[in-house]
Amino acid sequence: MKRSIIITLTGLALLGFATHASADNCSITVDSDDNMQFDTDEITIDRSCDSIELTLTHSGEMPVTAMGHNIVFTTADDLEDLAEDAMAASDDDYVPAGDDRVIAATDLIGGGESTTLELDPGLFEEGGDYRFFCSFPGHWNAMQGTVQITD
Numbered sequence: 791m792k793r794s795i796i797i798t799l800t801g802l803a804l805l806g807f808a809t810h811a812s813a814d815n816c817s818i819t820v821d822s823d824d825n826m827q828f829d830t831d832e833i834t835i836d837r838s839c840d841s842i843e844l845t846l847t848h849s850g851e852m853p854v855t856a857m858g859h860n861i862v863f864t865t866a867d868d869l870e871d872l873a874e875d876a877m878a879a880s881d882d883d884y885v886p887a888g889d890d891r892v893i894a895a896t897d898l899i900g901g902g903e904s905t906t907l908e909l910d911p912g913l914f915e916e917g918g919d920y921r922f923f924c925s926f927p928g929h930w931n932a933m934q935g936t937v938q939i940t941d
């Protein structure tokens with residue numbers, strides 16, 4: 791029963807994307823799973839949006855302590871060092887507090903959970919080279935992607 795409700799909601803969401811293509815640039819959903827994967831390797835930041843509603847879902851079943859996922863935005867240059875340093879920030883859900891290499895980050899979630907971040911597109915400069923990744927220890931190599939900037 792629960793599954794059929796989820797499928798119905800997904801169908802409505804797809805319908806929404808088809809009929810309101812432009813407005814949906816300001817609302818992004820990325821899924822993650824128990825196989826340490828995001829369902830996309832690219833996130834588009836449309837700078838014409840006042841705000842971007844970024845939702846991360848976790849369609850797996852494993853708890854946050856074993857298969858936690860988040861989305862952290864940073865520059866391509868900072869990605870590797872930040873990802874390494876983030877592993878030590880266990881008290882802050884693996885997002886180092888006050889670290890200016892972190893442009894924005896969602897909460898850390900486990901299986902069956904979701905979280906939404908109101909993202910300011912003005913944080914991303916035109917022509918900048920940005921990446922997103924999961925900062926849970928050991929995940930960044932498999933869970934990362936590029937950021938496309940549009941106006």
Ligand SMILES: [Cu+2]
Pocket residue numbers: 826857858859860924925926929933
């Ligand atoms: Cu992860």
